[in-house]
């Protein structure tokens with residue numbers, strides 16, 4: 706039934722901060738199984754667009770349909786807890802004192818179990834479910850290249866490795882769509898390759914769709930099937946990555962022309 710509907714459809718989204726039109730009447734969609742890029746110069750409204758799409762900020766106008774369901778006006782907590790659409794921030798967040806495997810299991814528990822009692826593993830039923838989460842965690846840890854450090858506290862690992870932990874944690878609740886805000890910012894080229902591989906694995910093998918804000922244009926052209934360009938809060942153009950990077954309007958926007 707919902708097979709042809711996009712996983713995410715946003716219509717006429719606007720958000721002003723005082724006199725600043727951070728996002729100005731932007732409509733986009735993300736197709737199922739697609740990795741869509743969202744690019745644009747600094748201050749063009751990309752993060753604000755994410756904030757408004759995920760309930761962190763309240764848009765002035767706009768309609769948000771996730772997986773065929775109208776979620777306009779839902780709070781950040783309600784959207785996150787439900788686990789279908791997850792969002793990363795530029796800042797990396799891990800449980801520093803817990804080891805890698807525990808980080809992932811906790812992430813799975815927070816979404817999978819609705820109550821405190823079950824979150825902390827009380828009762829027979831949840832022990833079985835936790836075993837399932839542990840198996841999923843181990844698969845994701847292998848895939849993210851963290852197997853050798855799986856019993857180390859997250860806080861002892863590099864920034865890039867923590868980014869991978871965070872990313873693998875986001876896959877625990879089996880989301881359908883992940884919004885990434887500059888996943889490659891501040892990490893070294895070797896880890897960039899790892900994150901790229903992990904995104905592609907999640908996309909191809911787990912069927913997760915992505916909307917990715919990214920300044921690294923090589924990453925954008927290598928992982929995205931379609932790219933949307935924002936400039937001064939408005940959608941400038943969208944299309945295939947190879948066409949977008951050639952587009953005169955896009956070049957001018959980036960050069961501040």
Ligand SMILES: Nc1ncnc2c1ncn2[C@@H]1O[C@H](COP(=O)(O)OP(=O)(O)OP(=O)(O)O)[C@@H](O)[C@H]1O
Pocket residue numbers: 722725726727745746747748749750751752753754
């Ligand atoms: N909470 C806020 N309060 C006031 N102004 C804001 C707020 N968030 C964003 N803005 C303004 O909205 C505009 C868009 O900012 P936004 O952070 O969405 O851009 P961006 O495309 O993510 O930029 P960058 O590439 O630098 O991360 C900017 O002019 C910014 O100063």
Ligand SMILES: [Mg+2]
Pocket residue numbers: 751752753
């Ligand atoms: Mg931003």
